Amino acid sequence: MKIEKSKDPFFWLTVFCSSVVVGFILLPLVQMTVQPSFQDLKETLQDQSVRRSIWLSIYTSGLAALISFTFGTPFAYLLARKDFPGKRFVESIIDLPIMIPHPIVGIAILGLAGKNHWLGHLMHQVGIQIMGTVTGIVAVLTFVGLPFYVNTAKAGFEAIPVRLENVSRSLGASLTGTFLRVTFPLAWRSMLLGIIMCCARAISEFGAVVIVAYHPMIAPVMIYERFTAYGPKYSQPVAVWLMLISLVLFLLLRIFSVSKENQT
Amino acid sequence: MIEIETLRIRLSDFALQDIDLSIQDGEFFTLLGPTGAGKTLMLEAIAGVVPITSGCIRVNGRDITDLSPEKRGISIVYQDCALFPHLSVLKNITYGLRYHKTDRQSTKEWVEWLVERLGLERLTHRSTFYLSGGEKQRVALARALAVNPSVLLLDEPLSALDPNFREDIRNILKRLHQEVGITFLMVTHDFAETLFLGQRTAILNRGKIEQIGPVSEVFQRPATPFVAEFVGMKNVFPAAFKDTAAVVDDLELRLSGLPARDKHYVAIRAEDIVITKERLPGNGTNVFPGKVLEVIDRGFYYEVSVRAGKVVFRAMLTKSALFELKLPEGKDVHIEVRSSAIHVF
Numbered sequence: 079m080k081i082e083k084s085k086d087p088f089f090w091l092t093v094f095c096s097s098v099v100v101g102f103i104l105l106p107l108v109q110m111t112v113q114p115s116f117q118d119l120k121e122t123l124q125d126q127s128v129r130r131s132i133w134l135s136i137y138t139s140g141l142a143a144l145i146s147f148t149f150g151t152p153f154a155y156l157l158a159r160k161d162f163p164g165k166r167f168v169e170s171i172i173d174l175p176i177m178i179p180h181p182i183v184g185i186a187i188l189g190l191a192g193k194n195h196w197l198g199h200l201m202h203q204v205g206i207q208i209m210g211t212v213t214g215i216v217a218v219l220t221f222v223g224l225p226f227y228v229n230t231a232k233a234g235f236e237a238i239p240v241r242l243e244n245v246s247r248s249l250g251a252s253l254t255g256t257f258l259r260v261t262f263p264l265a266w267r268s269m270l271l272g273i274i275m276c277c278a279r280a281i282s283e284f285g286a287v288v289i290v291a292y293h294p295m296i297a298p299v300m301i302y303e304r305f306t307a308y309g310p311k312y313s314q315p316v317a318v319w320l321m322l323i324s325l326v327l328f329l330l331l332r333i334f335s336v337s338k339e340n341q342t
Numbered sequence: 343m344i345e346i347e348t349l350r351i352r353l354s355d356f357a358l359q360d361i362d363l364s365i366q367d368g369e370f371f372t373l374l375g376p377t378g379a380g381k382t383l384m385l386e387a388i389a390g391v392v393p394i395t396s397g398c399i400r401v402n403g404r405d406i407t408d409l410s411p412e413k414r415g416i417s418i419v420y421q422d423c424a425l426f427p428h429l430s431v432l433k434n435i436t437y438g439l440r441y442h443k444t445d446r447q448s449t450k451e452w453v454e455w456l457v458e459r460l461g462l463e464r465l466t467h468r469s470t471f472y473l474s475g476g477e478k479q480r481v482a483l484a485r486a487l488a489v490n491p492s493v494l495l496l497d498e499p500l501s502a503l504d505p506n507f508r509e510d511i512r513n514i515l516k517r518l519h520q521e522v523g524i525t526f527l528m529v530t531h532d533f534a535e536t537l538f539l540g541q542r543t544a545i546l547n548r549g550k551i552e553q554i555g556p557v558s559e560v561f562q563r564p565a566t567p568f569v570a571e572f573v574g575m576k577n578v579f580p581a582a583f584k585d586t587a588a589v590v591d592d593l594e595l596r597l598s599g600l601p602a603r604d605k606h607y608v609a610i611r612a613e614d615i616v617i618t619k620e621r622l623p624g625n626g627t628n629v630f631p632g633k634v635l636e637v638i639d640r641g642f643y644y645e646v647s648v649r650a651g652k653v654v655f656r657a658m659l660t661k662s663a664l665f666e667l668k669l670p671e672g673k674d675v676h677i678e679v680r681s682s683a684i685h686v687f
Contacts, residue, residue, distance in 0.1 A: 239422075241422065245426075245486075247390075248389050251441060264427065
């Protein structure tokens with residue numbers, strides 16, 4: 079059914095701007111993806127150090143997401159449900175890691191982990207090292223990824239009417255029981271989305287990691303190193319693989335969450 | 343039995359003040375008031391899901407003021423039903439059973455009875471998503487009653503329903519209350535619902551109780567101008583009293599008896615004001631000449647405003663009566679008010 083014969087100029091403006099935005103994002107990525115030959119891609123993947131760094135990237139990001147999930151879920155629930163003095167302040171603290179330039183994050187965490195600081199001293203005694211370790215990488219990735227998990231999960235909790243929880247309590251369920259039987263089943267999709275966002279943010283981190291741990295080498299650091307040492311031709315295949323693998327992982331998570339939805 | 347003593351809830355922009363209320367065991371009590379009067383807040387305070395500032399709530403003699411909601415044994419049915427969207431109808435109804443250790447067989451019978459009584463047999467395995475408003479409300483009722491609470495709180499259960507479902511649920515509520523013997527406390531802004539369902543009622547306005555009493559008494563003898571208007575007395579006037587007469591502006595209304603002291607208002611229902619074209623023969627009391635100011639179509643009836651002296655009366659006429667009287671605006675008429683129809687407070 080056609081109602082409008084001639085579209086408003088504003089309509090064409092929206093179409094134009096949308097194509098500019100989409101093109102701006104896609105063009106460089108597509109260009110980079112199609113540049114390396116299959117031979118290059120194959121050889122790159124056979125390189126053990128590449129495989130190791132991509133795997134390191136994936137599992138440190140996964141760990142960061144897991145930590146964010148564990149500590150961020152109760153925190154997000156608290157923010158979604160309770161009003162308390164200084165709540166705005168706490169909410170803006172959560173957003174800080176998004177705003178701070180990435181190298182500063184690395185420097186800040188290193189400053190805390192140094193032996194001159196009591197916390198760094200304590201960690202040293204227990205045997206926790208930040209500088210140049212997987213622990214350090216995970217710490218940095220959690221720092222930059224947390225806001226994405228907390229904010230997404232919080233939005234999910236906020237979307238659930240508090241009345242459902244009230245009814246559950248009045249029927250005899252404790253706060254924990256209510257969370258497990260009402261809140262979680264209704265919010266898990268947002269929580270999963272939060273995990274995906276957090277992971278995505280972590281896997282793309284470079285600036286903070288390169289300061290805390292140049293080695294062991296995560297994929298973005300390796301891409302950077304190859305770029306500065308050998309030029310784009312050697313860095314592109316690694317980048318393509320990292321992108322493809324991340325894409326597949328996120329797609330799988332999405333599909334998993336959607337197919338579950340259709341079952342119920 | 344619910345006893346509420348000097349209950350106070352202070353929020354940033356609203357306060358419930360010094361609520362004192364006592365609801366008998368097995369009673370159908372309604373809490374009546376306009377939107378924003380604090381009715382739902384009070385209900386949620388009794389359920390324990392909003393914190394109170396001070397005061398005391400007792401149920402069956404037990405102080406529950408500091409108990410968490412799950413330990414109170416009080417169920418709540420919200421206006422929007424608040425069904426768990428991820429659970430089937432039956433799982434909604436049986437949600438709370440695991441927290442109440444009772445005889446398995448009797449619980450099963452009780453739930454079956456509720457399902458049958460509320461006509462939900464065919465819906466038990468359905469998702470709650472496609473239920474009609476009335477069906478949702480019945481599921482919410484079954485879920486709340488399944489745990490055999492000592493008190494059932496109802497938050498405007500009829501307001502969001504289509505008119506045909508509303509009558510259905512209203513009848514179900516009345517019948518259920520008679521059959522289960524549980525104390526019902528219902529919040530509503532509709533006095534008609536209170537008339538049909540309630541045994542006693544409290545009128546709440548801006549966080550304060552204006553009047554508590556049996557429904558018929560509140561209906562017939564409102565204690566404040568607010569209550570008078572709320573129960574449908576369209577004519578509320580401040581008055582001075584002289585013997586058995588009430589002076590309203592320049593009119594003197596004959597009363598049926600000597601008014602008690604400290605009375606400041608008279609109120610008359612619109613349906614108790616009679617409009618005639620000519621002054622009727624005989625010596626009627628309280629007959630005043632007046633002019634028709636306005637005729638408003640209210641659907642099933644007409645509301646006619648008549649100015650007599652300086653006072654504007656609002657009367658009610660059926661369509662046929664209005665047609666017979668032929669009352670254009672500005673027409674001279676007479677109005678008559680029986681002395682017994684004048685409520686003094």
